[in-house]
Amino acid sequence: MGYSARRGFTNGSMKMTGAQRQAEMQARIQQMQEQVNAAQEAVENQEFTASVGGGVVEAKVNGKKEVLAVTIKPEAVDPEDVEMLQDLVVSAVNEALRQAGEAMDKSIEQATGGLDLGAFGL
DSSP: OEEETTTEEEOTTTOOOHHHHHHHHHHHHHHHHHHHHHHHHHHHTOEEEEEETTTTEEEEEETTOOEEEEEEOGGGOOTTOHHHHHHHHHHHHHHHHHHHHHHHHHHHHHHHTTOOGGGGTO
């Protein structure tokens, strides 16, 4: 066994060809992509709830960023101030969606170890 600054430690039977290294890298990327897909699916199946206005308006979304429910307590309904109620609904929905997006980002980051798979076209 010898050492070369370019090739590292060498042993006639231990050398990997460029094609072998590429195949190994592709296999690792494929495995990572499968982990990302599993992580995304897990988050998509979760539900995220946010409430605003002291709990008078609540929004529930899933990890697919679909609104599942909006709950409004009667005391939030003031015919003289419909704009406030509208603002509360928008705020609750946006917060629940932010939570879902944050969970997805964290899940993908954990699955990839922070590696940007977009650089590989994935």
